[in-house]
Amino acid sequence: MIKKCFVIILISMNACVAVPPGGGGAFVYNDYTTIHTVFPIPQGELTASSTARCYLSLVCLGNISPHSIAIKNGIEIITAIDYEYTNINIFYSSTTLIVHGRKKNSTDSK
Numbered sequence: 001m002i003k004k005c006f007v008i009i010l011i012s013m014n015a016c017v018a019v020p021p022g023g024g025g026a027f028v029y030n031d032y033t034t035i036h037t038v039f040p041i042p043q044g045e046l047t048a049s050s051t052a053r054c055y056l057s058l059v060c061l062g063n064i065s066p067h068s069i070a071i072k073n074g075i076e077i078i079t080a081i082d083y084e085y086t087n088i089n090i091f092y093s094s095t096t097l098i099v100h101g102r103k104k105n106s107t108d109s110k
Contacts, residue, residue: 046103048073051096064097075101 050069052062063069070078080100087093
């Protein structure tokens with residue numbers, strides 16, 4: 001009985017590790033899209049994304065840095081950032097960061 005309780009507690013604690021940016025979420029399954037950051041600038045014409053994935057709450061791989069996403073995709077001014085999040089208990093989670101922006105033009109200050 002003590003071993004079963006220990007396993008349940010361990011699984012519960014691991015599930016708490018795999019939460020989306022901003023925290024929260026259901027215990028068994030999450031799948032949602034939401035806005036992450038909005039800047040007071042009209043949304044740009046360029047959009048790029050990158051995904052990080054975690055397996056068994058033990059191994060997480062991926063780069064969801066807004067700066068690196070923007071640089072790799074030619075976005076010079078970031079105007080908004082959204083994210084999509086999916087989680088299935090401790091087994092799998094993924095976070096996709098979506099960066100919206102535009103290129104600099106002659107009217108932008110340096």
